[in-house]
Amino acid sequence: MSSKQVKLGGESRPAVPSENALLELSGVTKRFGGLAAVQEVNLIIRPREIVSVIGPNGAGKTTVFNLITGLYVPTTGEIRFDGKSIVKLSPDRIVQAGITRTFQNIRLFNNMTVLENVLVGQHTLLKAGVFGSLFRPPYVIHEEEKARERAVELLGFFGTTLLERQEEYVMNLSYADRRRVEIARALAANPKLLLLDEPTAGMNENETLEAVKYIRRLRDELGLTILLIEHKLAVTMGMSDHIAVLDYGRKIADGLPEEVRNDERVIAAYLGRQTKEDAAEE
Amino acid sequence: MSINSRWLRVESDTRKLLMKWLVALLVPVAIFTFLWSGEAIENNVFLGIVAPATSLYTSSAVFYAAIFIVIFYATVIALAGYLVAADSDRRNPIEVWIDLLFYVVLPMLYIIVTSNLLIGLSLSAITWGIYFFARKRVRDLLHYNPPALLEEVQVLDEQQKANMMNRARAGGFWFATAFAVISLIVDVIFFLSGSLPSVLLIWVIVRTILLPVAGYFLGQLGGSVALKRVITQNENGNGNGEKSEQRGFGWRRNVAQVSKKQQLEHLSKSRAREEAKDFVPNDLPLQSKGASRFYLTLLGLVVLFYPVIDPILFGSGTKGRITSYGDLGYYVILALGLNIVVGFAGLLDLGYVAFFVIGTYAWALVGSTQFTVLTGIVTNPQFVSWLFWPMIIIAALIAAAWGVLLGAPTLRLRGDYLAIVTLGFGEIIPAFFLNLDKYTGGINGISGIYRPATPCIQPFFCVDWNGFDPTPYYYLILVLIFLCIFANVRLRDSRLGRAWVAIREDEIAASSSGINLVNTKLFAFAAGAFFSGVAGIYHAAKLGTIAPTDFNSNDSFIFLAMVVIGGLGSIPGVIVGAVVVYAINLLILAQLDTFAADPTNFLHVFPQYIPNFTFSNIRNLLFGIILISIMIFRPEGLIPSARRRRELHRAPDAELIEVGALDEPPGSAAFEAEVPVE
Numbered sequence: 025m026s027s028k029q030v031k032l033g034g035e036s037r038p039a040v041p042s043e044n045a046l047l048e049l050s051g052v053t054k055r056f057g058g059l060a061a062v063q064e065v066n067l068i069i070r071p072r073e074i075v076s077v078i079g080p081n082g083a084g085k086t087t088v089f090n091l092i093t094g095l096y097v098p099t100t101g102e103i104r105f106d107g108k109s110i111v112k113l114s115p116d117r118i119v120q121a122g123i124t125r126t127f128q129n130i131r132l133f134n135n136m137t138v139l140e141n142v143l144v145g146q147h148t149l150l151k152a153g154v155f156g157s158l159f160r161p162p163y164v165i166h167e168e169e170k171a172r173e174r175a176v177e178l179l180g181f182f183g184t185t186l187l188e189r190q191e192e193y194v195m196n197l198s199y200a201d202r203r204r205v206e207i208a209r210a211l212a213a214n215p216k217l218l219l220l221d222e223p224t225a226g227m228n229e230n231e232t233l234e235a236v237k238y239i240r241r242l243r244d245e246l247g248l249t250i251l252l253i254e255h256k257l258a259v260t261m262g263m264s265d266h267i268a269v270l271d272y273g274r275k276i277a278d279g280l281p282e283e284v285r286n287d288e289r290v291i292a293a294y295l296g297r298q299t300k301e302d303a304a305e306e
Numbered sequence: 307m308s309i310n311s312r313w314l315r316v317e318s319d320t321r322k323l324l325m326k327w328l329v330a331l332l333v334p335v336a337i338f339t340f341l342w343s344g345e346a347i348e349n350n351v352f353l354g355i356v357a358p359a360t361s362l363y364t365s366s367a368v369f370y371a372a373i374f375i376v377i378f379y380a381t382v383i384a385l386a387g388y389l390v391a392a393d394s395d396r397r398n399p400i401e402v403w404i405d406l407l408f409y410v411v412l413p414m415l416y417i418i419v420t421s422n423l424l425i426g427l428s429l430s431a432i433t434w435g436i437y438f439f440a441r442k443r444v445r446d447l448l449h450y451n452p453p454a455l456l457e458e459v460q461v462l463d464e465q466q467k468a469n470m471m472n473r474a475r476a477g478g479f480w481f482a483t484a485f486a487v488i489s490l491i492v493d494v495i496f497f498l499s500g501s502l503p504s505v506l507l508i509w510v511i512v513r514t515i516l517l518p519v520a521g522y523f524l525g526q527l528g529g530s531v532a533l534k535r536v537i538t539q540n541e542n543g544n545g546n547g548e549k550s551e552q553r554g555f556g557w558r559r560n561v562a563q564v565s566k567k568q569q570l571e572h573l574s575k576s577r578a579r580e581e582a583k584d585f586v587p588n589d590l591p592l593q594s595k596g597a598s599r600f601y602l603t604l605l606g607l608v609v610l611f612y613p614v615i616d617p618i619l620f621g622s623g624t625k626g627r628i629t630s631y632g633d634l635g636y637y638v639i640l641a642l643g644l645n646i647v648v649g650f651a652g653l654l655d656l657g658y659v660a661f662f663v664i665g666t667y668a669w670a671l672v673g674s675t676q677f678t679v680l681t682g683i684v685t686n687p688q689f690v691s692w693l694f695w696p697m698i699i700i701a702a703l704i705a706a707a708w709g710v711l712l713g714a715p716t717l718r719l720r721g722d723y724l725a726i727v728t729l730g731f732g733e734i735i736p737a738f739f740l741n742l743d744k745y746t747g748g749i750n751g752i753s754g755i756y757r758p759a760t761p762c763i764q765p766f767f768c769v770d771w772n773g774f775d776p777t778p779y780y781y782l783i784l785v786l787i788f789l790c791i792f793a794n795v796r797l798r799d800s801r802l803g804r805a806w807v808a809i810r811e812d813e814i815a816a817s818s819s820g821i822n823l824v825n826t827k828l829f830a831f832a833a834g835a836f837f838s839g840v841a842g843i844y845h846a847a848k849l850g851t852i853a854p855t856d857f858n859s860n861d862s863f864i865f866l867a868m869v870v871i872g873g874l875g876s877i878p879g880v881i882v883g884a885v886v887v888y889a890i891n892l893l894i895l896a897q898l899d900t901f902a903a904d905p906t907n908f909l910h911v912f913p914q915y916i917p918n919f920t921f922s923n924i925r926n927l928l929f930g931i932i933l934i935s936i937m938i939f940r941p942e943g944l945i946p947s948a949r950r951r952r953e954l955h956r957a958p959d960a961e962l963i964e965v966g967a968l969d970e971p972p973g974s975a976a977f978e979a980e981v982p983v984e
Contacts, residue, residue, distance in 0.1 A: 093818060154833070157801060157802045176561050177558055193577055
C-alpha cells in the first residue's frame with residue numbers, strides 16, 4: 025500500500041503512516057469569511073471500519089461531510105480517497121469515485137416514487153446518454169432492466185416494507201421509511217464509503233435499534249466502510265470502531281469508544297464551560 | 307362453452323352493465339352520425355363507389371374517407387366491448403351518463419352550432435371548468451362519497467378472465483346491433499321522406515347485417531385490450547412469476563415475497579387514484595389507460611384524415627382552416643421543446659423565441675437567393691429545395707449549438723439570474739439578425755424562400771409544395787409533431803429524464819447522487835433549442851418570407867404561457883395548452899372585431915355604446931385576464947402531469963404525514979436558512 029502512495033509523488037504526505045487508509049483527511053481547514061468552521065482536522069478511516077464523528081452542535085461535523093463530498097472546497101488541507109486526492113472534484117465525480125452520503129434532514133426527491141429515487145441513485149452506473157435515451161438500443165433496454173431489478177433488490181435489504189411501497193411517492197412514507205429510502209439511494213451507486221449524517225435523528229428507541237442493526241449489516245453484508253455523525257452516545261459507543269470528537273471545528277479526541285468516553289476534554293466539550301467555571305469558583 | 311351462452315343469453319348483472327354503456331355510447335355516436343356528418347360521409351363513400359358521377363368526392367378521397375369511416379366505427383364498437391368488460395360496476399350509471407354528456411355530447415353540439423372546431427372546443431373548455439366546479443359542489447351537498455379506488459384489488463383467475471371476455475363480446479355485439487337497428491330506422495324514415503337515393507338501400511341492408519357480426523369480433527378485440535391490464539395470481543413485484551424463485555440468498559429473497567397486489571394495497575389514497583387507472587376491473591373505465599388507447603386511435607384518425615373529412619363536417623373554407631392548423635402545428639412543436647427546458651428540467655427560459663428565429667434564418671439563408679448574396683455561389687433552386695430535408699436536422703443542430711453556447715456560461719447561475727440572461731438573449735438575437743442587414747436582408751427580411759421538394763412518382767405520389775394547397779404542409783407538420791412527441795416521451799422516461807426531474811426537485815441531492823448538474827442542464831437547453839429549430843425551418847419554408855420584426859420577445863412569453871397553462875412537464879398537456887393559447891390568442895381574440903361588426907352579434911353592443919372601442923385595443927388585457935383566471939382556478943394546468951397536480955393541489959383527504967425534523971421542503975430558501983452549517 026505504501027508503495028502505491030509513493031508513485032503518486034510530488035504531494036506532501038502526512039507524517040503519520042497511512043498505509044491501508046481508505047479515506048484520509050490531513051490538515052483540512054475550511055473558513056467562511058472570518059469564521060473557521062473546521063480547523064486542522066486529521067482523520068483516517070480504514071476499509072470496513074465504522075467510524076463516528078461526534079461533538080456538540082456547531083462543532084463542524086456536517087461541514088466535514090460537505091468537504092468530503094465536494095459540496096465545499098477546503099481552504100487548506102488535503103483529502104485523499106483510496107490514495108487519490110478528491111479535493112477539487114465536484115460532488116458527482118466524488119460519487120463516481122465511490123463515496124455517497126445521506127443528509128441530516130433527508131433530501132429525497134419528494135415527487136418521485138421510492139423506486140425512482142433509488143434508480144436516480146444509479147445514475148453513475150448507467151451509460152445511456154441522449155442518443156441512448158432516444159433510440160433505446162439493446163444495451164440501454166438491458167441496462168434499464170438490470171437497474172430496475174437492482175433497485176428492487178436494494179429495497180429488499182430493509183425487509184419487505186419498502187418493497188410493498190415501491191410505487192409510492194416518498195412524501196407519503198413514514199419518517200423511518202424515508203430514512204431507509206435515502207440509504208437505499210446512497211447504496212445504489214455502489215459506494216465504497218458511505219457517509220451517514222445523523223441516521224437515527226428523530227427516531228424512538230425501537231426504530232434506533234433497527235437502524236443500528238441495518239447499519240451494522242451494511243458493513244457486515246455489503247462490505248461498506250461507514251462514517252457516521254451521531255448524537256446518541258449509546259449508538260456511537262456500541263457501534264463504532266473508533267470515534268473522532270470535534271469541538272469548535274477542531275478534533276479534540278480520536279480513539280476507541282472507551283477512551284473517548286472517559287476523556288476529560290470530551291466531557292468538558294459536551295457539558296460546556298459551566299463545569300470549568302464551577303470548578304474555578306470553588 | 308356453447309354458442310348460446312356466448313351470444314344471446316346474458317346474465318342479469320351483465321345486462322345492467324350493457325344498458326349503462328349502450329346508452330352512454332349510443333347517444334354521442336348517434337349525434338355524430340345523424341346530427342352531424344357521420345351519415346353523410348358514409349353515404350358519400352358508398353355513392354362514390356357505386357355511382358362515381360354523382361358523388362362529391364374524387365376517387366382518392368373516397369378511398370381515404372372509406373378507411374376513416376370503417377376504422378372510426380370499428381374503434382367505437384371495440385371501445386364498447388372494452389368498457390363493458392372493464393367496468394367493475396360499483397358506480398351509478400347516472401354518473402357515467404352525466405359525465406359523458408358534458409365530456410362528449412356538449413362539445414359536439416358546440417362545434418355543430420358554431421361550425422368552427424376551435425371555437426367549439428374553447429367553449430367546451432369553459433363549460434368543463436364550470437362543470438367540474440359545480441359537480442364538486444353538488445357532490446358535497448348530496449354528501450355523495452364515491453367508493454375508494456383500489457379498495458379491494460381484484461386478482462382474476464382463468465374463469466373470471468373468460469367471463470370478462472364474454473362480457474366484452476356481448477358488449478360489442480349488442481352495441482353494434484343497437485346501432486344497426488337505429489341506423490336502419492333512421493334510413494327508412496329518410497327513404498320514405500324522399501331524401502335517400504334508392505341505390506343506397508343496398509348499403510343499408512348490407513350494413514344492417516354486417517354490423518352485428520363485426521360487433522362480435524370487435525367486442526373480442528376490446529376484451530383482449532382489457533385482459534392485458536388484469537392482475538393475475540402469480541405476479542410478483544416485477545411482474546414475472548417464475549423468475550422470483552431463482553433470486554439469491556438472504557435478504558435478496560425478499561423481493562419474491564411481495565406481490566403486485568400487496569404493493570397496490572399499500573398505496574396511499576392519492577397514489578392509488580393514479581395507479582387505479584391502469585388496472586381492470588375499474589371503477590372509472592372511461593378514464594382507464596386501456597380506454598385511452600381507443601381515444602388516441604380516434605384522435606389520431608381524425609387528425610390524420612382531417613383534410614378529407616373537413617369539407618363534409620364544416621363546409622367550405624377548408625383550405626384556410628388547414629393553413630391555420632399548419633401554423634398551430636409549429637406552435638405545438640415549440641411548446642414541446644420549451645416543455646423540456648421548463649417542464650422537465652425546471653429551468654426558466656424567457657428567451658425561447660431566439661432559437662426559433664435561428665432556425666428560420668438557418669433555412670432562409672441557405673434556401674433562397676440570399677445564399678448567393680452571402681457566398682457568391684449561384685445555386686439551382688430545384689437542387690436546393692431537396693436540401694430542405696437534411697437542413698431540418700442541420701438547422702435544429704445549429705439552434706441546439708446556440709443553446710449550448712448560451713447555456714455553458716449561464717447554467718451555473720441560479721434560477722432568477724438564468725431567467726434574466728435568457729430574456730436578454732431573446733432580445734439580442736432578433737436584433738442581431740435585424741442589424742446584420744448586409745447578410746440577412748435587415749428589416750426587409752428574406753423573401754422567396756424555397757419550398758421543400760419531394761420525388762414525383764405519377765400517379766401515386768406527387769406533391770405540389772409551391773401551389774396554394776396547404777395540405778402537404780399539414781402532413782409535414784403532423785410527421786414532425788409525431789417525431790417530437792416520440793422524442794419527448796423517450797427522453798422523459800430515460801435516465802436523462804429522471805436526472806432532469808431530480809435536478810428540479812433538489813439540486814444538492816441530485817448532485818450528491820452522481821448527477822452532473824451543468825451537463826444535464828445543458829442537454830435540456832440543447833434539446834429544447836433543437837425542437838425550436840425544427841419549428842423555425844418549417845415556418846420559413848411554409849411562409850416563404852421572414853422578417854426580424856415578425857418575432858419579438860412577447861412571443862417567448864406566449865410560448866411559456868402555452869406550457870404553463872397546458873401543464874408543466876406533461877406532454878399531452880402542453881399540446882392542449884398550445885392549441886388553447888393559439889385558439890384564444892390568434893383566432894378568437896383576433897376575430898372579435900369582425901364578430902362585433904356584425905349587428906346581430908351580441909358583441910356589437912361594445913363598439914356601439916363605447917366610443918373609440920375596438921377589441922384589438924384590449925386584446926392583451928383580455929388575454930391576460932384569461933391567463934390569470936386559469937392560473938387561479940387551475941394552477942396545475944389543463945392536463946397536468948401527475949407530479950404537478952400533486953405539487954399544487956393537496957387533496958383534501960390526503961393523510962397527514964409526519965415529515966420529520968423540518969417543515970420546509972428541501973431546496974427552498976427557508977430550508978437553506980435552517981440547515982445548520984455545523
